[in-house]
Amino acid sequence: MAEKARKVLSYQDHFHLKVSDLRKALKLALSRGGDFADIFLEYSISRSILMEEDIIKESSENIAIGLGVRVIKKDRTGYAYTNDLSEEKIKIAAQTAAVIASSTGSGVATHFKQLKPRKDIALVRSLATSSFLQKKIDLVQRAYHSAQRFDPVVKKVQAAYAESIQQTWIINSEGLSARDTKPMVKLIAKAVTEKNGRREIGFYGGGGRVGLEYFYQKLRPEEIGREAAKEAYLLLDAVEPPAGEYPVILAPGDSGVLIHEAVGHLLEADFIRKKTSIFWNKLGKKVGSEQITIYDDPTIPGLRGSYNLDDEGTLPTKTLLIERGTVKGFLQDRLSARLMKKPLTGHGRRQDFSSWPVPRMSNIYIDRGEYAPEEIIHSVNKGFYVSRLSGGQVEDSGKFTFSVTLGFMIENGQLTRPVKQATLIGTNLDILQKVNMVGSDLEFGLQTGTCSKEGQDVPVSDGCPTMKISRMTIGGLK
Amino acid sequence: MKAEKNSDNLRPLAERLIGYGKKQGADEIEVTLYDGIEFNVDVRLSKIENLVEAGSKFCAIRVLKDKRLASASSSDLSISVLQTLIRNAIKRALLTHPDECAGLPAPALFKVDDASLKLYDPEVARTRPQEKIKLALTTEKIALEDKRITNSFGSSFVNHVLKTVLSNSSGFAGEYIQSYCSLSIGLQAGQGDNLVEDYWFSSRRHFRDLSSPEEVARKAVSRTVRQLKPKKIRTQNVPVIFEPTMTSWLLAFLFSCVSGVAVYQKTTFLADRLGDSIGNELISVVDDGLLPARLGSRPFDAEGVPTQRTVVVEKGVLKNYLCNTYAARKLNLVSTGNGNGSNVVPNNFYLAPGTANPEEIIKSTKEGLLLTRTIGHGLNPVTGDISRGASGLWVEDGEIVYPVSEITIAGNLGEILKNVEMVGSDLEFESSICGPTIKVAEMTVAGV
Numbered sequence A: 001m002a003e004k005a006r007k008v009l010s011y012q013d014h015f016h017l018k019v020s021d022l023r024k025a026l027k028l029a030l031s032r033g034g035d036f037a038d039i040f041l042e043y044s045i046s047r048s049i050l051m052e053e054d055i056i057k058e059s060s061e062n063i064a065i066g067l068g069v070r071v072i073k074k075d076r077t078g079y080a081y082t083n084d085l086s087e088e089k090i091k092i093a094a095q096t097a098a099v100i101a102s103s104t105g106s107g108v109a110t111h112f113k114q115l116k117p118r119k120d121i122a123l124v125r126s127l128a129t130s131s132f133l134q135k136k137i138d139l140v141q142r143a144y145h146s147a148q149r150f151d152p153v154v155k156k157v158q159a160a161y162a163e164s165i166q167q168t169w170i171i172n173s174e175g176l177s178a179r180d181t182k183p184m185v186k187l188i189a190k191a192v193t194e195k196n197g198r199r200e201i202g203f204y205g206g207g208g209r210v211g212l213e214y215f216y217q218k219l220r221p222e223e224i225g226r227e228a229a230k231e232a233y234l235l236l237d238a239v240e241p242p243a244g245e246y247p248v249i250l251a252p253g254d255s256g257v258l259i260h261e262a263v264g265h266l267l268e269a270d271f272i273r274k275k276t277s278i279f280w281n282k283l284g285k286k287v288g289s290e291q292i293t294i295y296d297d298p299t300i301p302g303l304r305g306s307y308n309l310d311d312e313g314t315l316p317t318k319t320l321l322i323e324r325g326t327v328k329g330f331l332q333d334r335l336s337a338r339l340m341k342k343p344l345t346g347h348g349r350r351q352d353f354s355s356w357p358v359p360r361m362s363n364i365y366i367d368r369g370e371y372a373p374e375e376i377i378h379s380v381n382k383g384f385y386v387s388r389l390s391g392g393q394v395e396d397s398g399k400f401t402f403s404v405t406l407g408f409m410i411e412n413g414q415l416t417r418p419v420k421q422a423t424l425i426g427t428n429l430d431i432l433q434k435v436n437m438v439g440s441d442l443e444f445g446l447q448t449g450t451c452s453k454e455g456q457d458v459p460v461s462d463g464c465p466t467m468k469i470s471r472m473t474i475g476g477l478k
Numbered sequence B: 001m002k003a004e005k006n007s008d009n010l011r012p013l014a015e016r017l018i019g020y021g022k023k024q025g026a027d028e029i030e031v032t033l034y035d036g037i038e039f040n041v042d043v044r045l046s047k048i049e050n051l052v053e054a055g056s057k058f059c060a061i062r063v064l065k066d067k068r069l070a071s072a073s074s075s076d077l078s079i080s081v082l083q084t085l086i087r088n089a090i091k092r093a094l095l096t097h098p099d100e101c102a103g104l105p106a107p108a109l110f111k112v113d114d115a116s117l118k119l120y121d122p123e124v125a126r127t128r129p130q131e132k133i134k135l136a137l138t139t140e141k142i143a144l145e146d147k148r149i150t151n152s153f154g155s156s157f158v159n160h161v162l163k164t165v166l167s168n169s170s171g172f173a174g175e176y177i178q179s180y181c182s183l184s185i186g187l188q189a190g191q192g193d194n195l196v197e198d199y200w201f202s203s204r205r206h207f208r209d210l211s212s213p214e215e216v217a218r219k220a221v222s223r224t225v226r227q228l229k230p231k232k233i234r235t236q237n238v239p240v241i242f243e244p245t246m247t248s249w250l251l252a253f254l255f256s257c258v259s260g261v262a263v264y265q266k267t268t269f270l271a272d273r274l275g276d277s278i279g280n281e282l283i284s285v286v287d288d289g290l291l292p293a294r295l296g297s298r299p300f301d302a303e304g305v306p307t308q309r310t311v312v313v314e315k316g317v318l319k320n321y322l323c324n325t326y327a328a329r330k331l332n333l334v335s336t337g338n339g340n341g342s343n344v345v346p347n348n349f350y351l352a353p354g355t356a357n358p359e360e361i362i363k364s365t366k367e368g369l370l371l372t373r374t375i376g377h378g379l380n381p382v383t384g385d386i387s388r389g390a391s392g393l394w395v396e397d398g399e400i401v402y403p404v405s406e407i408t409i410a411g412n413l414g415e416i417l418k419n420v421e422m423v424g425s426d427l428e429f430e431s432s433i434c435g436p437t438i439k440v441a442e443m444t445v446a447g448v
Helices: A017-029 A087-098 A133-149 A222-235 A258-265 A269-274 A334-340 A372-378 A428-434 B003-023 B079-095 B122-126 B130-143 B213-225 B245-259 B260-265 B325-331 B360-364 B412-420
Strands: A038-053 A055-073 A076-082 A112-115 A155-171 A175-196 A199-206 A243-251 A295-296 A319-323 A363-366 A382-394 A399-411 A414-419 A424-428 A435-438 A448-454 A455-458 A459-464 A465-475 B028-044 B047-065 B070-075 B149-168 B174-191 B194-204 B237-242 B285-288 B311-316 B349-353 B368-376 B385-396 B399-412 B420-423 B439-445
Touching: A017 A087, A017 A155, A038 A133, A055 A133, A055 A334, A055 A428, A055 B079, A076 A087, A076 A459, A076 B003, A087 B047, A087 B325, A112 A199, A133 A155, A133 A175, A133 A222, A133 A414, A133 B079, A155 A222, A199 A222, A222 A399, A222 A424, A243 A269, A258 A269, A258 A295, A258 A363, A258 A382, A258 A428, A258 A459, A269 A334, A269 B079, A382 B130, A399 B079, A399 B368, A399 B385, A399 B399, A414 B237, A424 B079, A424 B385, A424 B399, A428 A435, A428 A465, A435 B237, A465 B439, B003 B028, B003 B047, B003 B149, B003 B174, B047 B079, B047 B130, B070 B079, B070 B245, B122 B149, B122 B174, B130 B149, B130 B174, B130 B213, B174 B213, B237 B245, B245 B260, B245 B285, B245 B349, B245 B368, B260 B325, B385 B412, B385 B439, B399 B412, B412 B420
Parallel strands: A055 B070, A076 B047, A112 A175, A243 A382, A363 A459, B237 B368
Antiparallel strands: A038 A055, A038 A155, A055 A076, A155 A175, A175 A199, A243 A465, A295 A319, A295 A363, A382 A399, A399 A414, A399 A424, A424 A465, A435 A465, A448 A455, B028 B047, B028 B149, B047 B070, B149 B174, B174 B194, B237 B439, B285 B311, B285 B349, B368 B385, B385 B399, B399 B439, B420 B439
C-alpha cells in the first residue's frame, strides 16, 4: 500500500502550564530525595453513539483533564493525581508523591529536551474527532441495517461508534519533555438471532488509530454488520463442544489473544523482577517449539495497540520476546528497566492520569511460519478449530483459559459442524511446546480489544497466523 | 483532605447548571457531581511498593430535548467547559431520534433517610496513613511466616470517600457521602514450574468492621496452599459445590440475566419469563439497597430513584427484573432503583441463605468437586451457557482428598438453578453481590 509521508498530528495546548511551572513541581517531588520523578498531563475527549431498536438512542461526550505526579525511590513508587491544574493543587500532588522517599532533596535537570516522534503511527487523513457528527451517525446506521438485513432470524441489533483523542505531555526530572496526540476510532455491531426458542449473539467490529476514511476504504460498516449477523446465524445450528483433549487449530487473527494471555503477560518485566512469573529465570532458555517466534510491536501504523511514545515518554521499539522457542526479551517500563539494568523498550503504559505506568503489551503477535493454512487443517483427523476467541485470563503460574465464541469440528481434515461456546484451558509452557505447525498467513484480530491489568484498561491488538496445537483440553458438555 | 468540606459548593453548581440547561432549551436535565478522595498503599516483601493519595471531582450530565437523549461528562469542572458540554449535548440530542421511553424518572413519592444506611465512617479518612500502611505490612508478615508460601504479590490497604450530589429539573435534589476500605493480600506457593496462587480480602464501609490482618492473612494462606500438588482428573459429570466466592460469581452472571436492560434487548435467556419457575424452591434471590452499612447500599440510584428491597426470585419463581427508569418504561414495569445511566447495577444482590452448614454440604457428597476458583470469561447471558476454566478440591466419601487443576466446568445457568440441592447458611456481605455455599447436583467437569 502506498502511503504518503505522514506528519505528526498537531498539538493543542489545553494545560496552560509552562515548563518552568512543572520544573518547580518536579523539584518539590524530589524534595525528600526520590531517585526520579515525572509528571503526566492528559487532556482527552471521547464521544460515542449508540443505535438500537431502529433508533439512534444516545450520544455522549466526555472530557478528562488532569495530571499525575510520580516519584520513584529504588523499587518504591509514590503517586498523586489531581484534575485541578491550579498551582496550589499541583504543589500538593508533588508533595504527596514525594513522601515515598525520606532523605534530603535530589536534583532536577535545568534544561528540558523536547522529544518529538518523526512520523506518526496514526494513519489519519480525516480526523474523526473533527468531523461532523452526522457522518458518524450514518456509519452506525449502515452497520445496523446491514446486520438487520442479513436474515430474518436476526431479531435484535446494536451498533455503536466511539472516538477519542488524547493529548499528553510528559516531563521528567532527567530533562525529558515529550508531547503527543493519540486518536482512536471504533465501530462495532452485535446481532441477536432467534430460531425455535434458541437465541445466539454475534459480534464484529474494527477501528484503531486511524481516520474516518478507514470505514470507507478498509472496513465498511456493511461488513461489520454482516459479520456480526453471520456469527449469530451460524451459532443457531452450532452443536455443543466436545469435552476432553483434542488437537486444536487456531484461526489467524483473533487467536492472537492466546499468545497475549498465555505468554505476553508473563513476559511483562514487573512480573519478571518480582519472580512471580514462570519466565523469571528463563531468559535465553528454550521454552517452546522451534515454530514459535513472538514480537510485540507498538510501531505498526494504524493498529489499536500502537503509539508514538509510551506513557513515560519513551520512543517504543519492536521487541523480540521469543525466538524459535527461546526467551529473548521482556516488556519494560522505566521502573523495571532501572531495577533490572536493562534498556527501555517503550512499554510503560497507563490507563489515564490517575494511574501510574506499568509494563504492558501493545500489538503482540506470533510471527509467520512456513505452512499453508490448508495444509495445517488437512493434517488433523479429528479435532477442534477455533474460529473466534473472545478473551482469556492468565495466572502468573502460567495457567490460562480462553473463551471460544465460535468453533468448528475438524473431521478427516475438513471443517464440519459449527460448535458453540467452549473454553480452552492449559498451562503456557505445555502449550508452547505443543505448537507444532505455524502458518504463513499472519493477521491481526479485530481492532476492538482492551486489556486489563491491575485495574487499568489500555487498547491492544493481537495477531497470529493459523496454528496447530497438538493437544489441548476443551471444556464442554460430555 | 476532607471531601465533605471541599464539596460545599457542589450543590449550587448543580443548580446553576440545571438553570443553564433549561435556558438553553433542554426539556429535562440531570446533573450529578462527585467529589472523592482515594488512598492506596501496596506493600510487598516488607516494603512499601506504591503509595497513592489523591482527590478528584467529576460531573455527569444528561439532557433531553423532544424526547431525545444526550449525555456528557467531565473531570474539568470549570463553568465554561460544563456550559459548553450542555450546549453541545442539546445540539447532539437533536441529531438523534425521539424515544418515547426516554426521560427523567417521575418525582419519587418518598425519600430514603441516608443516615439510617450508615454509609459513611469518618474514621476511614481520619486514620493516619502510617496505621493503614502498618495493617498491610502486618498482614503480609503474618502470611509469610508460613513456610509453604514462597512469594508474595503484595498486600494492600485501599480506601475511598465519595460524596455524590444529584439534582434534576423535575425537582429532585439529593446527596450522600459514603466510605469504603479494604485490606487484601495475594500469595504464591510451590516450587519451580509448579506454582499456585490465590488471594483474600476484607472490604467494608466502616473501618472497625474490617477483618484483622490475622484473619485476612490466614485465609489467604490456606486458600493458596490447599491448591499445592494438584492432580488432573478425567472428564466426568459430578456434583459441584460452590464456595461463597464462587456462588457470588454465579450470582453476578444471574444479575446480568435479570437486568431489565438485557430483558428489553432480548440478550438474556430470562427475557419474557416473569412468573415462570426458573429454579427450584431453594432459590430465593433479593436485591436490597437499604441494608445498613452494606457495600451495595445507597439512598437513591444514579437517576435519583429511591432504592428498595426487590425480590427477584422467590422459591424458584422469577418475580422481578431489576430496572432503571428507561428499561422499566420499555417493559411496562417500575424502576427498582438500580439505575446507572443507561445501565443497571446491583445494590446488594444476594442469594438468601439456607440452613446447611458448609461442612455438612461437603460431608453429603460421595464424589464431586468443591469449586474454589474459576478463570476466564465464558458466560453467555443470551443462552445462559457457562464454560470456564476452573480449579478446586476433589471430594470423596464426604472428605476433601486432593486439589485438582486444569479443568473446565460447563453447564447452563437455568439448569444449575433447578439442580441446586443444598444452600448453605454462610452468607457474608463481602461484596455487593454475594451468596452462601451451594451444591449443584450435576455439572460437566472436563479434564483429560
